[in-house]
Amino acid sequence: MTTLSIGPQHLLPQLRRTAAALRARAPAWLPWFIGRLLSGVGVVLVISFIVFGATQALPSDPARMILGPEAPEHTIETLRRQLGLDRPLVLQYVDWAGQVVSGNLGRSIDSNVPVAELMAGRFANSLTLTLAVAAVAFPLALVLGIALALRRDSLFDRAVLSSVVLFKAVPGFVIGICLVMIFSTSVFNILPAASLLDPALPAWRQPQYLILPTATLALSVATYLLRLVRASMIEAMDSEYVTAARLRGVPERRIIWRHAVPNALIPAIQGVAMTFRVLFGGAVLAEVIFSYPGIGNTLNAAIEMRDLPLIQGIVLVVTVGVVAINLAADLITVLLTPRLRTATRIRARSPGLRNAASLWRTGKSWRVSV
Amino acid sequence: MSAIAVDRPVFRQTDLHYGGAVDHAGAGRACDGVVPQAASARLSVRGLRVQIAGGVDVVSDVSFDVAAGRIVGLVGESGSGKTTVASALLGHVRHGARIVEGRIEVAGTDLLSLPESALRAVRGRVVAHVAQDPATTLNPLLRIGTHMHEVLEVHEPALGRREREARILEVFAEVGLPAESGFLKRFPHQLSGGQQQRVLLAQAFVLKPQLIVLDEPTTALDVSTQAKVLTTIRTLCGQHGVAAVYVSHDLAVVRELVDDVIVLYAGRIVEAAPLTALFAAPAHPYSQGLLAAIPDVAERRALQPIPGQAPAPGTRPAGCAFAPRCPLRSDACAMQVPGLVRVGAQQRAACLRLDAGPAFRIEPAGAARAVVRSSGDALLEVAQIDAWYGERQVLHNVALSLDAGECVAVVGESGSGKTTLARALAGLGEHANGTVRYRGKALSLRARERSPDVRHQIQYIFQNPYRALNPRHTVGDTLITAVRHFFAVDRAEARRRAEAVLARVSLQPTLLDAYPRELSGGERQRVAIARALVCEPQLLICDEITSALDVSVQATILALLRELQAGGLSILFVTHDLGVVRALADRVVVLRDGRVVEHGAVDDVLDHPFAAYTRQLVDHSPSLIERAQRPDKAPRIVRYAR
Known part of the structure; x- marks a missing residue:
């Protein structure tokens, strides 16, 4: 406790002691996390500048887009004034940013519906699709990846690995078109070719429209995750702690589940995060192919219409989402790795990310620096 | 063919005997063992043959016995098959290898005839294994307590949590770890290397096994930690009457611990003898070569390299695998694989030329060159160097000097800052500053700022080739x-x-x-x-350049360095091995925690250490010479300590 009788020369050590006590109680990774959080906020801010600037730099005029090429010049001028497009950029940004912070993303220029309202439905659809893909792809990649690692170099392993490479090499839209041909048009006719969702119902109530987009996306993202899980599982099974556990007579099942799998899953967190980033950012191709009313499709349409407020809103929400996903992945990685969790100083900005990238490319782990 | 009668594997179903003193079936068998057979061989290996893909032998025809309470050293260089034999003693071989022949009996149970589940019950409980590198052998995600509990959960499922914890704390006290519940909550990375190795020992001893296999358990440790861990191992094996097999590439370490030694070369036993017999009179040319190649802390020797290199599996020559490197070889050596023959009371060697005399002889070299220090003409004069790693200072005011044509060794344990010092002098240090003069001129600690003329004169050789x-x-x-x-x-x-x-x-x-x-x-x-x-170059900076090499290869590199030094080259040699220091250096600088604790002529410092820390390093360095037998050295007169 500091009292007034203590002079300033005593204050500093006192403060230091208090800080040390606080540090002792707070988790060791907290400073790193706060730093990451702040840099995340910085990223969002910078992206907001870029988005705002870039949309302003689009070659054509939104007012002309709305009114069409035949509209007289003075009508366009009036609309530009009404939309506030004639004011200085800085003012437009400050105004827009203030609105965004208060939750108002403006009105779509194209449809005159509030952007927030428009996005809510589309994001819900995209989120539903993302979760559906995750629910299919993650267990598939996990189970298959572990199974392949345990049967390394067998015929099964090589066959699956070759077909994985095939799926990886084929562009997503080709997979989508093939699925449409098989299940909707040429071979069977059991699933709708286009996902014309009923806007009145939530997407998960209309599963028939979800199946093909989910399958297309799951097939393309699972390959990445599968290879990652297989590589890190092989590395874990080859590790000396697994050999040592075998030599202590620990049953194989327990070795796999208690020793190898937890170690193998830590790099996979980064793979999961990357999949979420791709999907959440709008799986444009799949959504366009199936006319799925998700965020990717909407962004595509908004860009075509030069619908500035909508573009800004979507990109901003996607940015926040991506930053949050990265942050969550890094935090989970740190919390699940005792070495990082207890470290007083984490040097890597995103420990685990390089490890995952290295594992995926070469099958060899990258030393995570602490 | 070998002189040992190789039993063909007879797979008989044996009941599994757990724990306790098992009076086993093997006792009465005529065991023509390599190591003197006791009536009660706890471990009996017969005709072990391990192959890798393609039918290539890694281990051929290995047979030996170990009695309860005895420690056998299994010594060989890389590629000799020693680690393969060690894991085979638990019925395990690495991915891709196969035990094709042989019989391994532990306390009367033939391990190789057991089904997988019974074998699992034996591992850890009847035969325990301690691995080489504790840092990678412990699962980084599991707490120490989880590691310990798992062993008991698997092998003694009847025990409750409290009973298990009591057993764990008991064995922790035995292996010299803090017997506290709090310690169990730590993660492996929060322990020192020595503590990690003790955890592995605790895992091995907690079930009171019949046989314990130690695979180079101290290689990753500093000499002081190594000495303490070796003492613990010796005490535990004695207390529990466990038979132990200690695998090592280092005869000097083995000498501190074991009762009998088996020397492996190219997958075969070339010599087996009680410790004293082997060191007094090695019979096989390879054993002689190994002993003559080991630098010793207690005595300066003219190290004799064994020419050539050990053959890898698949490229082993017909006949005696050592013949191509052996100075005594005759035509017959290439024709047949020599069997083990009795050469002493309990000593056996596999050589056709046993009578041809020693192939290699340990030859003490003369005293170190007289240290003539003329002031002012030092090639390299380090007035003081400080260096930081992050915010931690790793070098504190280090000073040393090096004359032209001189070899100065920098020794210290890991973390002493010796590599940092070497890198700083080579101009690779990033966070170092200090005053260094080279040929009387100021030398920058950043290679970039040195003139090309100076840069080519100072060359650096890395640890890992x-x-x-x-x-x-x-x-x-x-x-x-x-x-x-x-x-x-x-x-x-x-x-x-x-x-x-x-x-x-x-x-x-x-x-x-x-x-x-x-x-x-x-x-x-x-x-x-x-x-x-x-x-x-005028100056070679060598950073532990022989630590990744086998001793016979190390001897050739050290011989080369001595030759270069005789040609006028100056050498700064960084090492943790005091034996190498004795063999090579003229003067030595001892570093501890980034500070110079002692420096002086090699013989002075090693024979009459001045600092307590140096004395401890010297005492803990394994040596082939009994302390009592060491020649009396002249008292230290010349002293350069500050």
Whole structure:
């Protein structure tokens, strides 16, 4: 406790002691996390500048887009004034940013519906699709990846690995078109070719429209995750702690589940995060192919219409989402790795990310620096 | 064929005996063991043969016995099959290998005839294994307590949590770990290397096994920690009457611990003898060579390298595998594989030329060159160096000097800052500053700021020859690039110089077109030395350059360095091995926690250590010479301690 009788020369050590006590109680990774959080906020801010600037730099005029090429010049001028497009950029940004912070993303220029309202439905659809893909792809990649690692170099392993490479090499839209041909048009006719969702119902109530987009996306993202899980599982099974556990007579099942799998899953967190980033950012191709009313499709349409407020809103929400996903992945990685969790100083900005990238490319782990 | 009667594997179903003193079936068998057979051999290995893919033998025809309470050292260099034998004692071989023949009986149970589940019950409980590198052997995600509990959960499922914890704390006290519940909550990375190794020992001893297999358990540790861990192992084996097999590449370590020694070469036993017999009169030329190649802390020796290198599995020659390197070989040696024959009361060796006299002899070298210190003409004068790693200061005001043609060793344990010092002097230090004079002129600690003329005169050789050479460059590319970097010569001249330098390090000029992957570790280190020599250096800075090499190879590298030094080269040699210091250096600087605790002439410092820390290092360094037998050394007169 500091009292007034203590002079300033005593204050500093006192403060230091208090800080040390606080540090002792707070988790060791907290400073790193706060730093990451702040840099995340910085990223969002910078992206907001870029988005705002870039949309302003689009070659054509939104007012002309709305009114069409035949509209007289003075009508366009009036609309530009009404939309506030004639004011200085800085003012437009400050105004827009203030609105965004208060939750108002403006009105779509194209449809005159509030952007927030428009996005809510589309994001819900995209989120539903993302979760559906995750629910299919993650267990598939996990189970298959572990199974392949345990049967390394067998015929099964090589066959699956070759077909994985095939799926990886084929562009997503080709997979989508093939699925449409098989299940909707040429071979069977059991699933709708286009996902014309009923806007009145939530997407998960209309599963028939979800199946093909989910399958297309799951097939393309699972390959990445599968290879990652297989590589890190092989590395874990080859590790000396697994050999040592075998030599202590620990049953194989327990070795796999208690020793190898937890170690193998830590790099996979980064793979999961990357999949979420791709999907959440709008799986444009799949959504366009199936006319799925998700965020990717909407962004595509908004860009075509030069619908500035909508573009800004979507990109901003996607940015926040991506930053949050990265942050969550890094935090989970740190919390699940005792070495990082207890470290007083984490040097890597995103420990685990390089490890995952290295594992995926070469099958060899990258030393995570602490 | 071998003199040992090799039992063909007879797979009989045996009941599994757990724990307790098992009076086993093997007792009465005529066991023509290699190691003196006790009536009650706890471990009995017969005709063990392990193959890798393609039917290539890694281990052939290995037979030996170990009695309860005895420790047998299994010694060999890399590729000798010692680790394969060690894991085979638990019925385990690495991925791709197969036990094709043989019989391994532990306390009367033939392990190789057991089904997988019974074998699992034996592992850890009847036979325990302690691995080489504790840092990678402990699962980084599991707490120490979880590691310990798991062993008991698996093998003694009847025990409750409290009983298990009591057992764990009991064994922790035995192995010298804090017997506290709090310690169990730690993660492996929160322990020191010595503590991690003790956890592995605790895991091995907690079930009171019949046999314990220790696979180089102290290689990753400092000498002081190693000495303490060895003491613990000896005490525990004695207390529990466990039979132990201690695998090592280091005869000096083995000497501190074991009762009997088995020397392996190219997958076969070449000699087996009680410890004292082996060290007093090694019978096999390879054993003699190994002993003559080991630098000893207690005595300066003229190290005798064994020519050539150990053959890898698949390239082993017909007949005696050692014949191509053996000075005593005759035509007969290439014709047949010699069997083990009795040479002493309990000593056996597999050699056809046993009577031809010793192939290698330990020869003490004369005293170190007299240290003549003339003031003012030091080649390198380090007034003081400070260095930081992050916010931690790792070097504090380190000072040393090096004369032309002199070899100064810098010794210390890991974390003493010796590598930091070497890197700083080589100009690789990033966070170092200090005052260094080279030939009387100020020398920058950043190589970038040195003139090219000075840069080529100070060359650095890295610890690990496997990573120091660019794998995509041929030896010629590596050398020629170095030549042309410093000297304005055309390609033909550079190639000529490269060939000449290869000859200086005893490598064939044809190796110019070889890639590093085609070379052995010793050859790579020679190429790394050649790369330094081709720059025409005055000073070589060597950072633990022999620690990744086998002793017989190390001897050849040390011989080369001595030769270079005789030619006028100055050497700064960083090492943790005091034996190497004795064999090579003129003067020594002892570092501890980044400070110089002692420096002086090698014989002075090692025979009459001044600092307590140096004395401790010397005492803990394994030596082949009994302390009592060490010759009385003249008292230390010359002293350079501050």
